[in-house]
Amino acid sequence: MSDGAEIIASLLRAVDAAPMDGPLRLVLVNHLLDAGRNEEAISQLSVILGQQPNFAPALLAMRRALSTSPAPPSEGDGYDDGYDWDRAARDLTDAVPAAYAGERGSAQPDYVSDDVPGTVRLADVGGMEQVKRRIEAAFLAPLRNPELSRAFRKSLRGGLLLYGPPGCGKTFIARAIAGELGARFHSVTLADVLDMFIGNSERHLRDVFAAARRNVPCVLFFDEIDALGHKRSQLANNAARGVVNQFLTELDGVDAVNDGVFVLAATNAPWDVDLALRRPGRLDRTLLVLPPDRPAREAILRHHLKGRPVGELRLDALATRTDGYSGADLAHLCDSAAELALMRSAASNTVHPITMAELESALAQIRPSIGAWLEAARNVALFANESGTYDELVDYLNVRKLL
Known part of the structure; x- marks a missing residue:
């Protein structure tokens, strides 16, 4: 057995002993890629991304694994499996955006051209009336009337940072804002920006903004903005610093080129976002998106039970008992109740509807x-709110008697 194979075998044993150790599994992935064992590397990366979907090093490694797949056998190998490799290559080139399938220097895809505007409105957001009023007053009202904006010399650009606990509907609210503005909506992920080659991440970010400027009005939504715009003082990697610097450049624009481009961002940890991204003229407006209130919880429960066989339900009472649950928690609750009803239906060979008994269980x-x-928010509210940035969060924690 070669030295490389021995190292991989040792790493496999170590990963089996510590299956939740993502960095260790990533070391194994890099050795597998170096050995040309891409399929095994992709399998290991799927485990990492299942545990940490936004783990940037794993996303970069996945791109490497997919871009360096072993070449098909050539004609000189004397092997013919009857597969049309040329046709497969053509099909793949059509299916994958040119940014990844084409040669260097090829035209970039128009990231926002296929996303239709206005499909979701704030009226589709159940409950959360206070959040809607804040959005209207702080963001929508100044941007809806271009004539008044020109009269008051107000540039048609905007930035809003949504923050709060995970699973509470920040992405859905961002789509609703785009609908209210009649703008196209494009959600930008880490995979759209990050690249293993130096300088390419900045180029991808520039292309995203360029496409948005060609398709105004457009809402660019950056989820998990702390991953792309982390505090530079905490970054040891110069490449990561370059992404933040490029982000600042694109947000500022030149000669009002960002008019009609509205930048929304969401994060669970706004305290980790670089302060320069949040200065006036950039992501200068902040909105706390809290767990859904009682009317919103009832609307979420109805939505996730819609289309399923149900019996007599008391969703108003269930909504009252789920104070503090996120929208994702409520979706999980409905799915779990549906599984219980399905199991009973399978046992009795008849359709057993979802009842309060399943929901209670x-x-x-x-x-x-x-x-x-x-807990993390409590620490910030207690020790890092000298500027008053998180006063709204302090009020919420006081109401819940957590301070």
């Missing part, structure tokens, strides 16, 4: 998932 097993976030 599921509720007994599911707890709110935002506890860790509340």
